[in-house]
Every structure is written in structure tokens, then in C-alpha cells.
Amino acid sequence: MIEKIFVTEAAAKYDYTKEICDRAGLEPEFIRDDTAYRKEVERFLSDPVGQGKRHLLLDVFKGEFFRKCPGTKGKVCCNYYVIDQTTNCPFDCSYCFLQSYLNLRAIRFAVNVGDLFRELEAVFKKHRFVRLGTGELADSLALEPLTGFGSKLMNFAVEFPGVVLELKTKSAYVENLPDVHGKPGRGVIGWTMEPSHVVALEERGTATLDERLEASAIAAEKGYGIAFHLDPVVFFPGFEAAYLELVEEMFSRHRTLDWMSLAGFRYEPSLKGYVEERFPGSELLDGEFLRCSDGKYRYLFPERIRFFRRLVKKVKQLSPKTPVYFCMEDARTWDLVMGENALADPVLEPIFSREGNDEKQGM
């Protein structure tokens, strides 16, 4: 998966850098900094997005790792926090917004995890409850065999009561994760779940659906909560039956999930060119879309509502205690699918709890 490792001058002095290079069995190339990578490597790539995903850039991050998930304008926020320690991902999904979002094509991995842990410790001590994850700009476990970072972070975070750390992935790399039974914090492993048709067509390099389900069973045995994200829901011929069947499969393995999110495929206009150019066989853009108030394109509102209603109904039948929430949908969608006052449902308490130093936000 990773073909080359680049080490910046700042990262060279860290033991963790050597540890990763040794595990990868690759001789690193030393470069001054990320600018040098752009100038000397990236611009000579004919498919910078695809080839960059096979380059690991070990660097030092000097900013703040921890931040609030920005959500999107006018949509309901689920109060999630993110850790930006890694940016970019070796998996190559047609729908991934990172294609048009990132300005560095290599996977940038910050080796100064000591700084991260110090920052997190201060945050965890201030908050009574915080739900966070590393899966916003990267797959949390895709590089686990090389870096072991997911395990390091999990070991650290679950020692704090009130912390719910989610590692979100499309991989099956859970074997080496620590057992978290009896820990004061909560470890959750979240998987993006798609019908096999979508996995095969739109998610290059990821684990198959069966592998993800199998991995979720292993994670549950180690004491982890399980989360599934039907995000993005992609409309293709036969998608309704495929997603309903997927939900059945999911709940045949797990009676209750820590949470489950739903979101229809949506895209910024800038993503379209990447899909067309890099994924000629993709069915992603075949549906009918309309530009919404936040500038993103989404499937037709009535169609989304109709399908989400069926999906949510199915989940409620199979697992009434699983909190289901929407990612980046507006309050009207919530009302129409879940019913009025759905956001006040106690089952959603773990998702929408707001404590600590957060400013109170209207939903």
C-alpha cells in the first residue's frame, strides 16, 4: 500500500519515525519539509491524488491537533470532536472529499504524538464528556500495521472517564488493538458500511463488507463499542434492497450499536472533476442531484426522505436502542424522517451530549 516514505528534517529525530520505517521495511527519503515534497516529488506525479496515497510523509505538526468537527452550514451538528494527526488516506474512494480538499497529496503523519497526548490530556481533564475521533481527514486504522497509532491513542484515551474515542475505518485492522474491557473511558470502532456493490465499485483498496463485519465482531470481543456509518448512502439501481439487506446483516452481528449515522451522498462541485477523471466506472454521479443551501449537491429531497424513512424504520425494528443520527442533514429532514422532536429522544443522549467548556449551540 505504502511504496515510499519521506521523512522531514523535523521528524527525523523522533524514535517513532524509525519505528515506522522499520515496520514498513522501506528506506526513507529525507527531505527538508512538506514544501520540498510538493516541489520535488508531488509535481512530477501524473496522478498526484492516486500516487500520493502511496507516499507516507512523516512530519511534525506544530499546531493544535484537537478541534470541533466543523459540520456544514445550516445542518444539524452532532457535537463531534476530531483529532487531525494524520491527513489523507491510502484508500481511494471515489466519493472522498479529500480529493478536492487537501493541498498535499502524500499521507501526512505527525510523529510528535507526545505533543498530541499532552494536548488531549488537558482537554480530557476539562471535559466531563467528549466524543471524538481521528476519522475526519484520514482513515483511523488504515495505516495501523505500519504505525500502530490507533492502539497508542486508544490505550491513552480510555484511561479518562467520560472520553468516548471512535476510530473510524474501512479496514479490518483490529487484531492488534488493545483489549478495553473495564476501562474508565469508552473505545468505539466505527466502520463505513456500504453494500458490496458500492465497496467494489467506489472504494479501492478497502476491506470487503464481510471483512469489515468480521472485524467488527473481533472488536466487540475486545470490549469496543461498535458504530456503523451508512455514509454515504449511494443511490444505484437496486440500492434500497441492498441497504436494507446490509442493515439486516449488521444487526445479525450486533444486537445494539453505540451509534449509527446516515447520510446521503453529497458533494462539493469541485469533487465532480476528480470522480469523472479518476473513476471512469463509478456510478456515483449517475443519480439526480440538486444544489442545496450549503452549496453541496444532494439527491432529491423527497427521494432521500422516502428512503431514510424505510431505513430508519428497519433499524428501529431490529435494534430500538441503537441511536441513529444524520450527518449533515437539516432539521427538516430530521423531523420528516424521525418525527417531530426526534432530537430530544433520550436514545440520542450519547450523541448530542454537550458538556465541559463548549458553548451551548442551538440545533
Add this chain to the structure above:
Amino acid sequence: MVKFFYKNQIRTDDRFRFHRGDVPGNLVRSVEREGILLPLIAVAGEQPLLVDGYRRFDLLSEGDSVPVRQMRDEDAAVRAAVELNMLASPYSEMEKAGIVAVVHENAWMPEREILDKLLPRLGLKGCQSVLENCINVVDGLSSVLLNVLMAKKAPLKFAARLAGEFPEEQAALAGFFSGRRFSLSQMIQAYDLLVPIRKRDGATISVIIEKLKETKGDVIDALQRMRFPKTTGIRMKLGALLLPYREKLSFPPDFEGDAFRFSCRLKSPEQAVDCARLLHEISQDSSLFRFLSEYLDND
């Protein structure tokens, strides 16, 4: 060194014809009135090889004498032409692609120098993918489509997409674009709509274009209807249902959740009674209720 030559002493080579499309009127008038003031650029020799100034050269009569700046070889002549043109009247992206491709093909510059110097000098990003786009556009586009795109100063990325089409599809597109006298934005819009329709219907672009001949009205609108049949259907139905209220209420433009809400601005308290009556009327409108039930399973 600048020297005067008669037109018939100067050799030409189509590789260097970077400008396509119509010659600007002011250039024609200037050459007619003043002749050629700024020297052409050519490779030195008894019969110099013209590298820059083809449009002005074509406007000359056989016996005209013109100033020619003579360079030692093709490489030097191209570099001088690029410098001069980027200062005088910058090339379109298609012309830039032509320059880059010819420089690359003739190995006048090493690839690294093209990336480091030529592309940035032309205002393009100095990276491999841009170089490849330039080469693909020149190698992959039929001359007819190339001319159509050059005339409209099409951006490189759009041209590169079209360069990936089979020759028969390119021919159909060239005929469609020029036959309909599309602007550049219409070309891009039409192509963006044609591609998914082709994929969905398993048709060729020429078949879709043929179908469009039967439709009346704006051809882009017709393509929109073909590409988005459900959206069109919902829009038309909703539009018809809400027509009686159009002048009295405001509706959001898209079909997001709020599209099924409406608002009105009250200019006087008396209007409130009228609005309340209107809202009552809407709430009793069985056709609207049926529509919402059908599309939202609304109970």
C-alpha cells in the same frame, strides 16, 4: 538581429501555428494600414523559418517586405516567441498547450525545464499532470474539434476531457457545438449533461444529439430534462400546483426541506387576514396534499 525579407523568401511550418480561429479585426486593420511593425520571429537562414507571427504573415501580400528577428535555432526562436507573446497578448490555454506540446515533441527543452520554466512562464502550473494534459490535447483532439475549442478559448482541463473521446464522438461534438453556435459555458454545460445521459442510456453522443433535433426550445433545457427526468417531473408538478399562489407567496429555489415551506411579506396589518385566508386555502388544497403524500409518504 533584425533583417528585412520579402514574404516569399520566408518558409512556414504548421507546427508553429499556435493561434487558431478568427484573426482580430484590429490586427487586420493595423497590418493593412501600417504593415508589420513588430518583427516576426524566425530561425535564421537565407530563407528564414517563421516561428512567430503567422497571423500577421498571412495578411501580407506576396511582394511585401517585413522585418524578421532571426534566432539561431528553433529552440531559441520558440523561447523568444513565448516571451514576446506573454508580454504582448497572452496565449489562450489551448495555444499554450500547443506550444508546450511542440516544445516537448521536438525536445527543445528537457522535460524538467518545461516543468520548471516554460509552464510557469505561460502561467500554467509546473507539474507533470499539466504537461500530460497539454500533450493529450494536441495529440488526442481532432483538428475540427481543436479549432472549435481554440476559437472559444476553451480551458485546458475541458479540452483534455474531450481529448479522451473517440474520434466519432469528437466529430459529433464538434458539429453540435459549432452548429448550435454555443458559447464556451454552453459547451461545458452541454458536455456535462451529455456524458451521464450517454452512460445511462448506453447511447452514443451522436444518437443523443440526433434526438435533440426533435425537441423544440432551448437545447440546454432539453438536455437538462433528459438528464434529470425526476427533478423535471417534480418541478413541473409542483410548479403547476403552486401557480395560483406564485404572486402572493415566496418559495425557496431548491427542493431541500424548506422548499415545501413558503413565506409572505406583510406590508400592512390588513394583509395578514388575506394571507391567513390564503394559507387556509393551501392547507385545504387536496391536490397539494396528494402531491406531498406521493413524494414524501407524508401522513
